[in-house]
Amino acid sequence: MRIIGGQYKGKQIAGDAKLLLRPTTDFAKEGLFNILSGRYDWEGLEALDLFAGTGSISYEFVSRGADSVHAVEMDPHHVAFIRATAGKLNMHNLKIVRDEAFHFLSICKATYNLIFADPPYEMAKISAIPDEVLSRNLLKPEGMLIVEHSKHTDFSQHQRLVFQRNYGNVHFSFFQ
Secondary structure, eight states: OBOOSSTTTTOBOOOOTTSOOOOOOHHHHHHHHHHHHTTOOSTTOEEEEETOTTSHHHHHHHHTTOSEEEEEEOOHHHHHHHHHHHHHTTOTTEEEEESOHHHHHHHOOOOEEEEEEOOOTTOTTGGGHHHHHHHTTOEEEEEEEEEEEOTTOOOTTOTTEEEEEEETTEEEEEEO
């Protein structure tokens, strides 16, 4: 895995055997961050990465200049990996939270410009993510929720869906 843009562009990040990897592909990340860069100024931006996994999206947010990034992950091996990687790269504005994503949402008091959720594609509650985030008013005005999912998840009828993009097997749904 590598960071594809910003201050840390080109940095390779090697995982270990304990990590369950399905990181967002470089092709999909590039498409996603092209969309976001056209809509947001990274300076002053606050982001939340739910189901952070290896931290790939969190590193991209930090690399591009986000002021504050919260990475929520419940797997202790992944949390340790994100913490170690952030430390090696001196990413002081990346805060790692070890928690289950839906529990974190239920207690979260912060608001964010961007919330990215990359749950396991087969997770039963994936369709509940937009309502969980949007009903709790966790987005700042003009903020956006992005859910990464497979073709088997359909958000097309959700009232707050703004648009969708597909990059191979990776699908992004954008909500406001």
